[in-house]
Amino acid sequence: MLVPERGGAVVPVTVVLCVNGERHEFEIDPLERLADVLRDRIGLVGTKVGCGEGACGACAVLLDGRAVASCLLAVGSAAGHRIETIEGLSRDGLTxxxxxxxxxxxxxxxxxxxxxxxxxxxxxxxxxxxxxxxxxxxxxxxxxxxxxxxxxxxxxxxxxxxxx
Ligand code: FES
Ligand code: FES
Structure with missing residues (x-):
């Protein structure tokens, strides 16, 4: 994804996420980590950040049903995909x-x-x-x-x- 820049500064773009069946829209740097957006902007802190380098799996979320490391995924890349976090999996009680x-x-x-x-x-x-x-x-x-x-x-x- 292209990151619009003016004078070297990142210009936020509109990113729409579908997380646990709910729509979330942000004006955001599309290169921000999905893990940080989930935790800091949506409040889904069940997704942990351990290594931050794709090596530990603590930040795993399901993207269209497949486990991915959300610390390695730019939020812009997650747009248009179905994201499930641990909170979504246990919405109706423990699985x-x-x-x-x-x-x-x-x-x-x-x-x-x-x-x-x-x-x-x-x-x-x-x-x-x-x-x-x-x-x-x-x-x-x-x-x-x-x-x-x-x-x-x-x-x-x-x-x-x-x-x-
Ligand atoms: S925080 Fe370790 S893989 Fe993402
Ligand atoms: S790291 Fe403590 S239970 Fe797995």
Missing amino acids: PLQEAFIAADALQCGFCTPGQIVAATGLLRAEPAPTRAAVRQAMSGNICRCGCYPKIEQAILSCSGGDG
């Missing part, structure tokens, strides 16, 4: 996957958990019965500094139709 995380004790500090849930939701929507190997592969971009990996894997597999 079975969230319940499974609790049942499996798959979190400690919880910082990574929204990103884990978002990524796993994207996986299970695309592949309802993943193998254990497929779960590991799909979740490989989500870091848990508390080391809850075995329990996270167990929680996801308990919600899948796969044989593990």
Whole structure:
């Protein structure tokens, strides 16, 4: 996307986002990070920012159903796409996957958990019965500094139709 400039200054453009089924319109620098817009302008702070470099998965959101790192995505690039955050997933109460995380004790500090849930939701929507190997592969971009990996894997597999 072209960024209009006058004398080197970024000129805000109108960006319309569809987040959790709701329309949000901003006059904004289209290169602002989606993660920051979600957190600071819309107030959806369930999306965490850890590394800010696409390496930890804490900022995962679903873009047209696919998990992406919102810290790497310019808000202008997200316009016209369907964005789902952890708040949208649990709008009607905890999802079975969230319940499974609790049942499996798959979190400690919880910082990574929204990103884990978002990524796993994207996986299970695309592949309802993943193998254990497929779960590991799909979740490989989500870091848990508390080391809850075995329990996270167990929680996801308990919600899948796969044989593990
Ligand atoms: S904060 Fe986006 S991947 Fe780490
Ligand atoms: S539960 Fe603490 S980083 Fe994952």
